[in-house]
Amino acid sequence: MKFADRLNNVETSAIRELFKLLGKPGIISFAGGFPDSAMFDVAGIEAATERVLRDEPGAALQYGATEGYQPLREQLSAFMASKGAQDVAPEQLIVTTGSQQALDLLGKTMINPGDRVIVEGPTFLATIQCFRLYGAEVISAPIDSDGVKPDELERLIVEHQPRLVYLIPTFGNPSGATLSLERRRKILELAVKHQVLVVEDDPYGDLYFADAPPPSLLALTPTVPGSREWLAHCGSLSKVLCPGLRIGWLIGHPDLLARATMCKQFSDAHTSTFAQATAAQYLRSGVMPQTLARVRAVYAERARAMGDALRSELGDAVEFVQPQGGLFMWVRLTGARGQERDANALAKRAIEQGVAFVPGSPFFSQNPDPSTLRLSFATADIDRIREGIARLKKALAA
Amino acid sequence: MKFADRLNNVETSAIRELFKLLGKPGIISFAGGFPDSAMFDVAGIEAATERVLRDEPGAALQYGATEGYQPLREQLSAFMASKGAQDVAPEQLIVTTGSQQALDLLGKTMINPGDRVIVEGPTFLATIQCFRLYGAEVISAPIDSDGVKPDELERLIVEHQPRLVYLIPTFGNPSGATLSLERRRKILELAVKHQVLVVEDDPYGDLYFADAPPPSLLALTPTVPGSREWLAHCGSLSKVLCPGLRIGWLIGHPDLLARATMCKQFSDAHTSTFAQATAAQYLRSGVMPQTLARVRAVYAERARAMGDALRSELGDAVEFVQPQGGLFMWVRLTGARGQERDANALAKRAIEQGVAFVPGSPFFSQNPDPSTLRLSFATADIDRIREGIARLKKALAA
Numbered sequence: 184m185k186f187a188d189r190l191n192n193v194e195t196s197a198i199r200e201l202f203k204l205l206g207k208p209g210i211i212s213f214a215g216g217f218p219d220s221a222m223f224d225v226a227g228i229e230a231a232t233e234r235v236l237r238d239e240p241g242a243a244l245q246y247g248a249t250e251g252y253q254p255l256r257e258q259l260s261a262f263m264a265s266k267g268a269q270d271v272a273p274e275q276l277i278v279t280t281g282s283q284q285a286l287d288l289l290g291k292t293m294i295n296p297g298d299r300v301i302v303e304g305p306t307f308l309a310t311i312q313c314f315r316l317y318g319a320e321v322i323s324a325p326i327d328s329d330g331v332k333p334d335e336l337e338r339l340i341v342e343h344q345p346r347l348v349y350l351i352p353t354f355g356n357p358s359g360a361t362l363s364l365e366r367r368r369k370i371l372e373l374a375v376k377h378q379v380l381v382v383e384d385d386p387y388g389d390l391y392f393a394d395a396p397p398p399s400l401l402a403l404t405p406t407v408p409g410s411r412e413w414l415a416h417c418g419s420l421s422k423v424l425c426p427g428l429r430i431g432w433l434i435g436h437p438d439l440l441a442r443a444t445m446c447k448q449f450s451d452a453h454t455s456t457f458a459q460a461t462a463a464q465y466l467r468s469g470v471m472p473q474t475l476a477r478v479r480a481v482y483a484e485r486a487r488a489m490g491d492a493l494r495s496e497l498g499d500a501v502e503f504v505q506p507q508g509g510l511f512m513w514v515r516l517t518g519a520r521g522q523e524r525d526a527n528a529l530a531k532r533a534i535e536q537g538v539a540f541v542p543g544s545p546f547f548s549q550n551p552d553p554s555t556l557r558l559s560f561a562t563a564d565i566d567r568i569r570e571g572i573a574r575l576k577k578a579l580a581a
Numbered sequence: 582m583k584f585a586d587r588l589n590n591v592e593t594s595a596i597r598e599l600f601k602l603l604g605k606p607g608i609i610s611f612a613g614g615f616p617d618s619a620m621f622d623v624a625g626i627e628a629a630t631e632r633v634l635r636d637e638p639g640a641a642l643q644y645g646a647t648e649g650y651q652p653l654r655e656q657l658s659a660f661m662a663s664k665g666a667q668d669v670a671p672e673q674l675i676v677t678t679g680s681q682q683a684l685d686l687l688g689k690t691m692i693n694p695g696d697r698v699i700v701e702g703p704t705f706l707a708t709i710q711c712f713r714l715y716g717a718e719v720i721s722a723p724i725d726s727d728g729v730k731p732d733e734l735e736r737l738i739v740e741h742q743p744r745l746v747y748l749i750p751t752f753g754n755p756s757g758a759t760l761s762l763e764r765r766r767k768i769l770e771l772a773v774k775h776q777v778l779v780v781e782d783d784p785y786g787d788l789y790f791a792d793a794p795p796p797s798l799l800a801l802t803p804t805v806p807g808s809r810e811w812l813a814h815c816g817s818l819s820k821v822l823c824p825g826l827r828i829g830w831l832i833g834h835p836d837l838l839a840r841a842t843m844c845k846q847f848s849d850a851h852t853s854t855f856a857q858a859t860a861a862q863y864l865r866s867g868v869m870p871q872t873l874a875r876v877r878a879v880y881a882e883r884a885r886a887m888g889d890a891l892r893s894e895l896g897d898a899v900e901f902v903q904p905q906g907g908l909f910m911w912v913r914l915t916g917a918r919g920q921e922r923d924a925n926a927l928a929k930r931a932i933e934q935g936v937a938f939v940p941g942s943p944f945f946s947q948n949p950d951p952s953t954l955r956l957s958f959a960t961a962d963i964d965r966i967r968e969g970i971a972r973l974k975k976a977l978a979a
Contacts, residue, residue, distance in 0.1 A: 185744075240618075240623040279849075317585070429852070449714055451677075451827065460825075
């Protein structure tokens, strides 16, 4: 059987090989990109499904509008307002099957084979692959602990004339970095100046540990004239409520949304109305602020424990910026005193010691840095985090 | 903003215009393609969600495997066995977000821009548009009341060398037609002879009114050596349980499934685990046979009532084959005694009289037959069906 040429643009073996190893018994995994299922508000979700099946079973189990279930669009509009984006009407967002689908719809709507897109180096792996499936050449823009560097980004925009620029400005995956307020304004100015679509993927922005991060690019658009037209924003309930409902959303210019909706019609018709109605009832119940507070407190404690353990156990073998939110710690092997500086080699020895992480290289669309690795502090409790880092120390010494 | 060229291949205005009219108060609609929400087994679904949230909340609300939630794959394997496809192991199917996503994944996996695909004329509208978004040229193969004509299909296969042939062999949408057993065997032989993928879309096969239809192409593959490799089968719970869970599945050769899974990973990561777990619990509870029996009885009665009303009210103005299952009646305006034979013109007058249907033309990828129309008998009760057909008579006379 012959398959479509677009499949040749994608390479998934690096991660696949790694995940095969995760089945090893007793392993402590810092490799996942998911939230801790022990923290899901099961009782709250159960109450929501009961209300759905009592009050609106016909609508919630039937086909629904491709744009999304109207009560959920209204709740998401209010949720965005609570996060500083005051002016997103329900009609200005569409519900997607997880924010992964928002990325897919952006690819389908925007990208011709051969088009260039710019992402952060490093960025979310599935974004790179998703855009490559539409034939994109994925260009990598350098970042530091304040996120993408606007001057470098502008140089790349001018050079490559990209179809879009994709950023995770807040608690980035895998970098953990947060774009500074000053840089956020500059990015919006660049979008207007160069008439290029900037995609803000924001699954982690609610997961801050102490102070709230700077406002989202979306929330800042009113301060940069003309920028709203050039911004698309992807939201998700996966990291703050649970991934299993697959509820994401896409906010953008009406012309973009109309076309993304048309593409969605032929992708999956609509997102599960049952899941949408459940999410809407959950949001309407008003418990989300407590849920967020609980999740933030737990992840903050784990991030602190992991940072402390890394500093005390691994010392000068690693360097990292202590994350202020999100799920991830981005670590660089320094190679100090002749210690290992290749994260792929370390990953294999780590598995032997019973601890897993993802090497950083696959997160780069270009110019991978083999000394980097991503640790998730989300799913292991504090004792397991300490034990896991102790095992990492043994792997480093092995 | 500039959008991707693939969007230029799709035209959705015909249906969009029509559906705008459906909001008119008091209208009796035979236009929908959906099941009757009054027949959803709400209590059964509620019991399933309760079990899910009691027994497996962590897994059901977490990220899941792209291939599908394993307990659901096992239940769907058993469900297929109960329908005559005995040898579909859980690993030989992947769960999709409705069967619409199975079509999308087939498009993404198989179709290069400029490739040809063959469909029935008429066929499911969203299939045509879905494949066109991947750049396919969609060729139409003629059908009669026994489904697609194998000789004509073979001629078109030889002429166009298509990437795939898409069929709805059982109670087709919109045709209501069912491919005869003899033709089913011939289609499988053609697939092997010409090494062409045949896609069997089967959302309606369980909705038979009296005798069961011939076995699915999938169930017949053991009788035609080599044919299993060239068959893909799309299943769905949307018409038999409810659409709102968005549970479909794709069965095919391992090479095809592996690539479709990779595409799905970057389309929506996975189908809602919560919806999948709910469907799995529902199927495991063993009530599906009763649910199907109830749905079949109601639709059978409505199909009979609509057929009777059409014959008695419209007489020689129409001709149609009484459907033996599914949701749809495919009607041709004869133009006898100078009566209307343009379904578009009739659709507008019908709306004025308070009844809606879909004209047949948009269901043809080529050579539309303007005298055809599709009536759904699924969602109106018998009194409304009789009243609706009486209104159609007035529209015809107007």
